[in-house]
Structure formats: C-alpha cells, structure tokens
Amino acid sequence: MFTTAFAPTKPPIDFFAAIQELKQEMNAVILAHYYQDPDIQDIADYIGDSLGLSRQAASTDADVIVFAGVHFMAETAKILNPDKLVLLPDLAAGCSLADSCPPQAFAAFKATHPDHLVISYINCTAEIKAMSDIICTSSNAVEIVRQISKNQPIIFAPDRNLGQYVMQQTGRDLLLWQGSCIVHETFSERKILQLQAEYPEAEVIAHPECESTLLRHAKYIGSTTALLKYCQQSTTKVFIVATEPGIIHQMQKQEPDKIFIPAPPTTNSCACNECPYMRLNSLEKLYLAMKNRTPEIKLAEKTRLAALKPIQKMLEMSHK
Numbered sequence: 001m002f003t004t005a006f007a008p009t010k011p012p013i014d015f016f017a018a019i020q021e022l023k024q025e026m027n028a029v030i031l032a033h034y035y036q037d038p039d040i041q042d043i044a045d046y047i048g049d050s051l052g053l054s055r056q057a058a059s060t061d062a063d064v065i066v067f068a069g070v071h072f073m074a075e076t077a078k079i080l081n082p083d084k085l086v087l088l089p090d091l092a093a094g095c096s097l098a099d100s101c102p103p104q105a106f107a108a109f110k111a112t113h114p115d116h117l118v119i120s121y122i123n124c125t126a127e128i129k130a131m132s133d134i135i136c137t138s139s140n141a142v143e144i145v146r147q148i149s150k151n152q153p154i155i156f157a158p159d160r161n162l163g164q165y166v167m168q169q170t171g172r173d174l175l176l177w178q179g180s181c182i183v184h185e186t187f188s189e190r191k192i193l194q195l196q197a198e199y200p201e202a203e204v205i206a207h208p209e210c211e212s213t214l215l216r217h218a219k220y221i222g223s224t225t226a227l228l229k230y231c232q233q234s235t236t237k238v239f240i241v242a243t244e245p246g247i248i249h250q251m252q253k254q255e256p257d258k259i260f261i262p263a264p265p266t267t268n269s270c271a272c273n274e275c276p277y278m279r280l281n282s283l284e285k286l287y288l289a290m291k292n293r294t295p296e297i298k299l300a301e302k303t304r305l306a307a308l309k310p311i312q313k314m315l316e317m318s319h320k
C-alpha cells in the first residue's frame with residue numbers, strides 16, 4: 001500500500017491585502033509603469049511614464065521604493081535615492097532598447113565625436129547615463145533638444161526611432177545611435193491599415209518609439225501619459241493603440257465607453273506587442289520582493305554620481 005505525503009493545506013494568500021500590510025510596515029511606496037499587469041497597476045501608489053516615475057522617485061519620503069517596471073527604471077530610482085532600499089520584483093526584467101546600447105561600444109562611438117553633446121533617452125543603463133550630458137524621456141525629448149543651441153552638435157541615444165521623431169519635430173540634425181525596442185518595432189503597418197478600413201472612425205495613436213513608417217499613420221504621437229490624456233480629451237470613440245497594450249488598462253478605466261484596440265504585431269503566432277520584460281513582474285513576485293527585501297538594486301557610487309548629473313539636468317530642463 002502506498003502513502004503519499006501532502007503539504008499541509010494553507011489558505012491562499014490575499015496578495016492585495018498582504019502587500020498593503022507590508023507597505024505600511026516598511027514605509028514603502030510602489031511605483032508602477034503603465035506597461036505593468038493590471039493587478040500591479042491597481043495596487044501601485046503611483047502609475048506613470050518614465051518622466052512621472054522619475055519625478056515621484058526624486059520626491060518620495062518613503063524608506064523603500066518598490067519599482068514595478070524594468071531594470072533601468074529601478075536603477076534611475078536608485079540613482080536618485082542612494083540611501084533608500086530599491087526593490088525590483090524580478091531582476092531579469094531588462095529592456096531590449098537598453099541592451100541595444102552596450103557601454104563599451106557607446107564609449108568608442110562617443111570618443112569619435114568629442115565635440116558632440118550626448119542626450120540619452122532614459123531607457124538606457126546607468127553606464128550610458130553616466131556617459132551622457134542630459135537624459136530625456138519621450139515626454140520631454142523634443143522640449144529638451146529645442147533648448148540646445150543650434151550650433152551644438154548632438155548625439156542622441158539609444159533609440160533611433162525616437163531620435164528620428166525628435167529630428168522631424170525640431171528640424172535638428174541629430175547623430176543617432178542605432179538602437180530600438182523590439183516591442184515598438186513589431187507592429188504591422190498592413191494590419192493597422194486593415195483595422196482602419198474595418199473601423200473607419202478609429203484614430204491611430206502611437207508612441208514615438210515606433211518606426212516612422214508606422215508613425216505616419218498616427219493621428220496623435222506621444223508618451224504614454226500624453227496618449228492617455230489624448231484619449232480623454234478626444235471626442236473619438238475608437239482608438240488603435242500602437243504602444244505596449246498594458247496602457248489600455250488605464251485608458252479603459254478612464255474612458256469605459258470608448259474602444260481601445262491594441263495595434264497587432266506582424267506575426268499572428270506571438271504576443272510580441274507585449275513587452276516580455278515588463279511581463280516578468282507579477283503580484284506574487286512583488287509580494288515576495290517586499291517580504292524578503294530582495295532583489296535589491298545596487299550601483300557603484302562612481303557610476304551613480306556620474307549618472308545623477310544628466311538626470312538632474314533633465315529634471316531642471318523639463319520644468320522650463
């Protein structure tokens with residue numbers, strides 16, 4: 001006769017309640033990006049895009065920052081808050097765009113253009129930030145480039161699509177690092193045109209990390225925060241949304257009577273329009289990170305200090 005050992009049954013954890021309790025105990029703040037799972041967005045203290053999240057991280061008086069986003073975002077929070085514990089639910093939550101700009105190769109590129117000012121999109125590693133003069137986000141990239149003297153040559157890194165968009169908006173010639181995001185380059189122009197034929201009243205709205213071939217079909221282009229605002233203010237009822245579909249959770253919450261269609265990827269067999277890095281975080285991992293106070297973001301002080309300057313510069317310049 002066989003006997004089977006079962007683990008004693010425990011009542012399931014109510015992660016929402018447990019996280020709220022830990023938050024009080026630890027004096028923690030949960031910052032979440034719009035691309036996170038709906039559950040994570042719903043438990044966060046603040047949901048935003050990179051600029052909003054950086055501002056929140058810079059001004060929080062919490063002892064612990066739990067960053068529900070990807071590595072470079074949590075790293076930015078640590079750069080701004082060296083004395084706080086910064087937790088990322090899954091350390092493997094990286095970013096294809098940040099990875100497309102390896103520090104050694106970028107240092108060599110920069111060295112061949114010593115007269116150029118370096119403006120880097122916040123979606124880059126601390127090492128790239130440390131080599132930059134000013135950081136920008138998709139909310140303020142155009143505004144920041146416009147503040148630089150016309151005679152000053154500029155390297156723009158790492159996103160070539162955002163760089164091209166900034167060039168088109170400002171009329172400036174930027175030297176672009178050829179990086180990109182796998183998610184924003186996956187949208188199918190053909191399928192978007194099919195959707196437009198199917199829903200003639202629909203407006204395409206897009207993030208500037210998308211390729212220019214796609215952006216030319218967009219009625220409105222902006223950061224995730226700007227896209228959200230646009231959907232609220234527009235009288236249009238149907239939107240085809242060309243950015244990571246996690247944002248649709250907030251759009252739908254704000255405008256329950258409007259229809260939001262995620263822009264489809266080129267291949268039918270994948271959910272490539274969903275960021276695989278953002279999706280590594282889960283409510284369970286967030287709870288465990290808080291309970292165990294790990295994984296923690298750590299940074300060499302020399303890199304942190306060098307990366308801090310261009311972020312502070314951005315925060316100053318984007319107030320203007």
Ligand code: SF4
Nearest residue numbers: 095096097181183275
């Ligand atoms: S959506 Fe693209 S840019 Fe944003 S975190 Fe994912 S890979 Fe990086």
